[in-house]
Amino acid sequence: MTVDPKGVLTGHHYLDGDHACCEGALAAGCRFAAGYPITPSTEVVERISARFPMIGGVFIQMEDELASSIAVLGAAWAGKKSMTVTSGPGFSLMMEHIGLAAMTETPVVFVNVQRGGPSTGLPTLPGQADMMQARWGSHGDYEIIALCPNSPQECFDLTIEAFNLSEKYRVPVMFMMDECVGHMTERVIIPKPEELHVVDRKFTSRPPGEYLPYKVYDGWVPEMVKAGDGYRFHITGLTHNEVGYPAMNWQAQEKLVRRLIDKIRKNADEIAMYEEADTEDADVVVLSYGITSRVAMRGVEMARAQGAKVGTLRLIVVWPMPETKIREIAGKVKAIVVPEMNYGQVALEVERLAGGRTQTVLVPHGGGTVHDPEAIARAILEVSR
């Protein structure tokens, strides 16, 4: 673990979530970024373009999101930590390269500051309706990791975590902010470099000739190399064998794609990050993420004032889901209430995990503003009767 102190703006700041995300990336060691302007994410790359020259990074504003989402993969294979930043329409254009990153096991971070959709939707207003797209948007079967911060402080802390997870599992990590979190300004404390936990890329120590790019020597994930080091390796989006060469048969497909899925699914409990409170004797648990988790707290307080016994579970890592935890809660409460700024995405997954043992109640909202806390309180009170 090596933190480059040049990237760490130690101190107490007042930052919005977009700027805090930029500082998190710099602290994590990101030194290449590519983007294309889109509200409400642009402030992230604006700050990067001002900060990078001072610390030895390269930012390039590409011609579109297809370009920026693959330029960051090129940079990753040159050995740099890299990130791209966008919002809804740009995220749609990036899908092919999320798939390429998943298939080639390229560590990289995709930031999506969610706005209202579909299509151009509500450019300046919040949404949480890209959650399923983050998980399933590219074709084929694969797994990713997605995090949802609920404050500027978390935009800093969790951007570092997003990089760490991308390195640890060699997977594209979706950093799913929303317009509210991106544009709200709050105190952000940036620790000293030596207080940060930053995961380095795991480059192989095997010499060329004794190394295979897609052989798993240990654990779930192959060791990485970078261009220019004499390995003469081959990387392809085609189904490939351990050598990295195309292998057009079902056996190679089974071996590779199964591992791409298992390395995340089988480690879901380890990857899981959530905040759980008052679930012990609760009748109802409110499960939420991102900005909605803060609005939900108000709804919870209102319901408690009327006598409801409510616990909360805030997902920080949304994908993969903390399945064990959700199953455990489903076994002991009357209902799980899921407010989210869409018409049912994460709630469907919660319902699946609850498996009929409890009721899952969606509190939908189309985005454009946050929920009315009273709607959440009403949903809680209705099911706790």
Added chain:
Amino acid sequence: MTTQVAEANTPINPVEPFLRMDRMPHIWCPGCGIGTTVNCFARALTSSGYDLDKVAIVSGIGCTGRVAGYLNLDSFHTTHGRAIPFATGLKLANPELKVVVYSGDGDLIAIGGNHLIHAARRNIDITVVCVNNMLYGMTGGQVGPATPNTAIASTAPYGAFEQPFNLPFLADSCGAVYVARWTSYHVRQMTRAMREAMAKPGFSFIEIVAPCPTLYQRRNRLGDGLDAMKYYKQRSTRKDGASTRDVDIDFQGDIVVGKFIDRERPTFLQAMNHRFTERLGSRYTPYPTGLED
């Protein structure tokens, strides 16, 4: 291009060390022009004297897109049309690398056209080799942005009627610092052009007109690969320095070949260093450009 693994006691082909022989035989059809260009590229690498550990090749998707997978270099087979932005990230993140993009006309000019024009405009220090077989080979011979009127293609069964791009003119007008065109008949000239382009700082572009006997030749009743060679030999005229405006290729018409553009312009990283140093002074440490002596 070798089509078979060398027998144990046959002398090895001088380009073998540049190829992933463990991947032979390759997928290309007999008479296909792509292999010829790869042979020339390997020879250009031999004579260039580069440390091959520092040369990376990036392809998109297509028959030509398979080139990266056969070269014994750090090699990347990316997505359709996006080899150039991948190469841009690779090069900017490690300017010490010599980065070559090798792909087809559909990949680079149609789906990837936007990236080509912007990489040329920015003068990203990469070399682009575009094998122009005048259609989409990999998917079965569909009409493309370089199909001349009125060639038959699988999705232009009555003959192509859209105005095709003149590739050297496109690259030139977008700011490429080196632009050349050769055909797969011109093996020595093509090899030299590849060497020159790789040595040139900035965005260099080489179009190689090459036959697709299986789809283009056959569907247009033009014979096989050898007939294409005869056509290239008879109808090519070398005009170095020709105005790229005048080098359109009509169906089975004259082909102007040669080096059209060779000029100097700061690369993206040189321009970036210049601007930041001018503005930020000693607060800025220049970023490596790969062009330091």
